[in-house]
Amino acid sequence: MSKRILICDDDTDILSICDYILSALGWEVHTRTHCNDILKTVRRLKPDLILMDNWIPDCGGIVATQLLKKDREVYQIPIIYFSANNDIKKLAKEAGANNFLSKPFDIKELEDIVLNFKHL
Amino acid sequence: MKNLSPTPRKILEDHFTELADLIPTMIWKVNNEGSATYVNKTWVDFTGMSFENSLGFGWGAAVHPEDRDQEFKVFMSAFEKRTPFQSKFRLRRSDGQYRWVLSQGNVLFNPQFSGYIGSLTDITEQELAQQATKILMQKKDEFMSIASHELKTPITSMKASLQILERLAHQQETFSAINTFIEKANKQVNKLITLVEDLLDVTKIHAGKMQFNHSVFQLEEVLADCADQIKSQTNTHQILINGTEEVLIFADRHRIEQVIINFLSNAIKYSPDADRVLVNLEKDEQCLIIAIQDFGIGIPADKIHYIFDRFFRVQESSQKFSGLGLGLYISSEIVKRHGGEIGVESKEGEGATFWFTLPLYRPADGIQLKSSVNTA
Numbered sequence: 001m002s003k004r005i006l007i008c009d010d011d012t013d014i015l016s017i018c019d020y021i022l023s024a025l026g027w028e029v030h031t032r033t034h035c036n037d038i039l040k041t042v043r044r045l046k047p048d049l050i051l052m053d054n055w056i057p058d059c060g061g062i063v064a065t066q067l068l069k070k071d072r073e074v075y076q077i078p079i080i081y082f083s084a085n086n087d088i089k090k091l092a093k094e095a096g097a098n099n100f101l102s103k104p105f106d107i108k109e110l111e112d113i114v115l116n117f118k119h120l
Numbered sequence: 121m122k123n124l125s126p127t128p129r130k131i132l133e134d135h136f137t138e139l140a141d142l143i144p145t146m147i148w149k150v151n152n153e154g155s156a157t158y159v160n161k162t163w164v165d166f167t168g169m170s171f172e173n174s175l176g177f178g179w180g181a182a183v184h185p186e187d188r189d190q191e192f193k194v195f196m197s198a199f200e201k202r203t204p205f206q207s208k209f210r211l212r213r214s215d216g217q218y219r220w221v222l223s224q225g226n227v228l229f230n231p232q233f234s235g236y237i238g239s240l241t242d243i244t245e246q247e248l249a250q251q252a253t254k255i256l257m258q259k260k261d262e263f264m265s266i267a268s269h270e271l272k273t274p275i276t277s278m279k280a281s282l283q284i285l286e287r288l289a290h291q292q293e294t295f296s297a298i299n300t301f302i303e304k305a306n307k308q309v310n311k312l313i314t315l316v317e318d319l320l321d322v323t324k325i326h327a328g329k330m331q332f333n334h335s336v337f338q339l340e341e342v343l344a345d346c347a348d349q350i351k352s353q354t355n356t357h358q359i360l361i362n363g364t365e366e367v368l369i370f371a372d373r374h375r376i377e378q379v380i381i382n383f384l385s386n387a388i389k390y391s392p393d394a395d396r397v398l399v400n401l402e403k404d405e406q407c408l409i410i411a412i413q414d415f416g417i418g419i420p421a422d423k424i425h426y427i428f429d430r431f432f433r434v435q436e437s438s439q440k441f442s443g444l445g446l447g448l449y450i451s452s453e454i455v456k457r458h459g460g461e462i463g464v465e466s467k468e469g470e471g472a473t474f475w476f477t478l479p480l481y482r483p484a485d486g487i488q489l490k491s492s493v494n495t496a
Contacts, residue, residue: 011273011277017277017280017284020284084269084272084276103276104272104275104280105279106279106283107280107283
């Protein structure tokens, strides 16, 4: 059975690119352009992995990550934080993100980081 | 032979009080118990406190209540160790205004410890300038961080798209997919170019080097073009243009397009839940008024005056909406340089109407207009 990934990014082009790359790897890809009701979405979807952007409406990636990592039902789902702002790395880790991917990235980097978590 | 002429030190001592009253710096002296025994006239004039009231520990009344404890600590710590000290605090002027002063104290030995003598210098202007610089630096840093983010985002898509393209190119049967990604790359390249151009425009404006190429054209044409261009940015908004009478203007067509595109894309960006943007064209005897109205988040009343400032972004929305905070600044410079006016009316939560005016073209004053272009 294919693994499920949720990608949150306000840039729809990035979403469709990630969708394309990860679908080719056999992932079932779900995308969101905002973090509204992120808890509800994740609880319902139960993804195996989450890819979280930083500047994303409504609450921002950091708050969304904190919310997810505090939730008893979904805290164990790994979150890969991805952002063009490298200064946010520390904050993302503190919020509970399991890994960080800098934008712009090589698609190979994206594939590797996701494959790595697939074996969790 | 004994020298009977007085030493410079003796002369100074004799005239100390006259000298001390003449200089613009406040001077004070405390005895070996820390109690003030002297203040100069500059102190009396500055604080409005009498000489007598300032003595002992009376001077403390002029120190800002919030700074009093800290200043007392600095003084006592130096006093106990008999060391010179320097500090900064707020002192009340006779008009009631608190001013930042630099306080310096030196130990007196005569030959045994006999107290301190010191000065107070008004450094409010330097303090304010320093604070302003600090805020400016913060803004600059903030700007640089936003700028790098905004520049990197399109590059991210571009880079990934091109990498996908590269892979696809190796598999001959997937040409239709190649086109899709070429399109994406092109779109993002254009976005990048716009961002870089905005940054360049600001630099140009700052250096007074923005160039204009004027021509005579119909504004309605430009509006229709802009509405057409902006359609790719939205699936939800309709651009409704009102007032289509033919109006000729004499301006830089590309720059006016830039202003309209900026207004339209802001209108779309800041009204994610709305389905329309209204464009209204009006004419009076002097000028043409172009107004673009959205039904979005609007602008808080306390922020509206800064909306055309360089780098300004409404704090509350800067996390939700991307942008460098340059578009409106550039637009306002373009409009001003065309001899027009720019403005905004808004109510938070109800939307905003951005408008600008352009002088009407009258063939008779073509020459006059042209000459004003040369000086621009």
